[in-house]
Amino acid sequence: MQQPSSSNQSGRISWIDVLKFIAIFMVICIHCSDPFNVSPEARSNPEFNFWGALYGSFLRPCVPLFVMITGILLLPVKTSFESFYKKRVLRIAVPFILWSVLYNLFPWVTGILGLPSTVIPEVFAYGTPDASQSFGDAIKNITLIPFQFNVYTVPMWYLYMLIGLYLYMPVFSSWIERATVSQKKNFLGIWGLSLFLPYAYSFFSQNLFGLSAWNSFGTFYYFAGFNGYLLLGHFLAKDVKTMNWTKTIAISLPMFIVGYLITYGGFKAITANPNCSEQEMELFFLYCSPNVALMTIALFLIVRKVKLNAAKSIATFSNIAKCGLGIYMVHYFVVGFSYSIANTFSIPVSIRIPVTAIIVFIICWAFVATCYRFAPKSSKWIFG
Numbered sequence: 001m002q003q004p005s006s007s008n009q010s011g012r013i014s015w016i017d018v019l020k021f022i023a024i025f026m027v028i029c030i031h032c033s034d035p036f037n038v039s040p041e042a043r044s045n046p047e048f049n050f051w052g053a054l055y056g057s058f059l060r061p062c063v064p065l066f067v068m069i070t071g072i073l074l075l076p077v078k079t080s081f082e083s084f085y086k087k088r089v090l091r092i093a094v095p096f097i098l099w100s101v102l103y104n105l106f107p108w109v110t111g112i113l114g115l116p117s118t119v120i121p122e123v124f125a126y127g128t129p130d131a132s133q134s135f136g137d138a139i140k141n142i143t144l145i146p147f148q149f150n151v152y153t154v155p156m157w158y159l160y161m162l163i164g165l166y167l168y169m170p171v172f173s174s175w176i177e178r179a180t181v182s183q184k185k186n187f188l189g190i191w192g193l194s195l196f197l198p199y200a201y202s203f204f205s206q207n208l209f210g211l212s213a214w215n216s217f218g219t220f221y222y223f224a225g226f227n228g229y230l231l232l233g234h235f236l237a238k239d240v241k242t243m244n245w246t247k248t249i250a251i252s253l254p255m256f257i258v259g260y261l262i263t264y265g266g267f268k269a270i271t272a273n274p275n276c277s278e279q280e281m282e283l284f285f286l287y288c289s290p291n292v293a294l295m296t297i298a299l300f301l302i303v304r305k306v307k308l309n310a311a312k313s314i315a316t317f318s319n320i321a322k323c324g325l326g327i328y329m330v331h332y333f334v335v336g337f338s339y340s341i342a343n344t345f346s347i348p349v350s351i352r353i354p355v356t357a358i359i360v361f362i363i364c365w366a367f368v369a370t371c372y373r374f375a376p377k378s379s380k381w382i383f384g
Contacts, residue, residue: 014308017317019069020324022303025361026062027328029055031155031335032356034125047349053271055353056285057264061296063158063287067226068233068300070165075234077173088166092325095384096159099329100145103152106333107131108138123336126151155332161226172227181239184231191228194220195290202283225288229296236300248305252298259294266291319369326368326383327361334360 036052077084107120111133120127128151141150149156176184197220200208209218243251266284270276286292308314320327338359339352347355371379 014314014317015304015306016069016072017314017321018306018308019065019300019303020321021317022299023062023065023069024320024324024327025357026059026065027155028331028335028360028364029353029357030059030062031125031332032339032360033059033353034335035339036353049271051349051353053264053267057260057267058295060263060285060287060292061299064226064229064292064296065299066158067162067165067229068236068296070162071230071233072237074169075173075230076177077170081170084170085166088169089163091380092159092162092166092384094381095325095329096156096163097145098382100149100153100156101142103156103332104141104145104150105138106152107133108135122340123333124152124154125336126154153332155328158328165226165230168227169230172230176231176234181235184235184239187223188228188232188235190220190223191231192290192293194224194228195288195293197224198283198286198289202280228288232297233300236297237304242304243301245305248301252301255294256298259291259296259298262291263295320365323365323368323372323383326371326379327364329383330364330367331360334363338363 033052033056036048037056074088079087106123107117107127110117110119117131117133118129120131120133121129141152144150145153149160179187197208197218201211209220211218263284267281270280270283273280284291308317335356338356341359342352342356368379368383371382
C-alpha cells in the first residue's frame with residue numbers, strides 16, 4: 001500500500017500542508033466573489049458578472065479538497081467510537097458554536113453602536129439593508145444554531161456537514177480497513193455515477209431511481225455525497241502510486257480544463273436567464289458534481305508532487321495548516337472590510353477578488369497565529 005510521501009523530519013506531510021493552504025485560500029476567494037454574484041452591481045454590471053463567474057468556477061474544488069484531506073489524515077480511524085467522537089467532534093463543535101454566536105450577535109452590536117442597518121450587507125454579502133438589529137432576533141438565531149445556519153453564518157454550513165462526516169467515519173472506517181483496492185474502486189465508481197444525479201434530476205425528471213413524493217432515498221443515495229471525497233482522498237494518497245511530473249501534468253491538465261469549461265459554461269448558460277432560481281444558479285457549482293470532481297482530482301494530483309525542502313517553507317505551511325480552521329472561522333467577518341479596502345484603492349475589477357482574498361488571508365492568519373502564540377491552550381478551544 002502506497003503511503004503519503006514527502007514527510008519532513010517533524011513527521012508532517014508537507015504537500016498536505018500546501019494542499020490545506022490552497023483549499024483555505026480558495027474558500028476565502030469564493031466568499032470574496034460573493035459581491036460579484038449577489039450585489040445589485042453584479043446584476044447591472046456585465047464586468048462583475050463575468051469575473052465572478054470566471055473566478056467562481058475555478059474555485060469550486062476548495063471544499064472537496066478539505067474533505068479529501070480529512071480522508072487522508074483520519075481514515076482508517078484507529079481509536080474507539082467514543083475516543084474519536086470526543087476528540088474530533090468536540091474539537092470543532094466548541095469553536096463552531098462560539099463563532100456562530102458571535103456572527104449572529106453582530107447585527108445587534110451594530111445597533112448598540114448606533115450604526116445603521118445598511119452596514120450589515122457591507123459586512124455580510126447576503127445580509128439585507130433592513131436587517132433586524134434587535135437582541136431578540138439575535139437570540140432567536142442563536143437558539144437555531146444546532147439546526148441551521150443563516151445569512152450571517154454562511155461558511156458554517158461546512159461544519160454541519162463535517163460533523164456529519166465525523167459521526168459516520170468510524171462506521172465507514174470499519175469497511176475501509178477490510179476493503180481491497182478493487183472494492184474501493186468499485187465504491188468510487190458507483191459514487192462517480194451518483195455525481196451525475198443533480199443534472200439528471202434537473203434535465204430529465206425529479207422522479208428517477210425510485211424517488212417520489214414519499215421517498216427521498218433513491219438507488220444511488222447510499223453512495224452519494226461527500227463521503228465519496230473522504231474515500232477518494234484516502235485512496236489516491238495511499239493506494240495510487242505517485243506519477244512523474246510529465247504524466248501528472250498530462251493527466252491532470254486536461255481533467256481540470258474539461259471540468260472548468262463545463263462548470264463555467266453551465267453556470268453562464270443558466271445565469272443568462274435573469275429569472276433563474278438560486279437552486280438553478282448553483283447547479284453547475286455543486287461540489288458533488290462530475291465537473292467539480294474532475295478539477296479537484298487534477299489539483300490533488302499536482303499538489304501531491306510538491307516537495308518542500310527549505311525549513312522556512314515547511315514551517316510556514318505547517319503554521320498555516322495549524323491555523324487553518326481558525327482562519328476559516330474568522331474570515332467571514334473580514335471579507336466585507338477587505339473588499340472595502342480593495343475598493344478604496346480602486347483595485348481593477350479583474351483582480352479585485354484575489355486581492356481582497358489576500359488581504360483577508362493575511363489579516364486572519366496574523367490574528368489566529370498571534371492568538372496561538374500567546375494563548376495556545378485557549379486558542380485550541382476558540383479556533384479548533
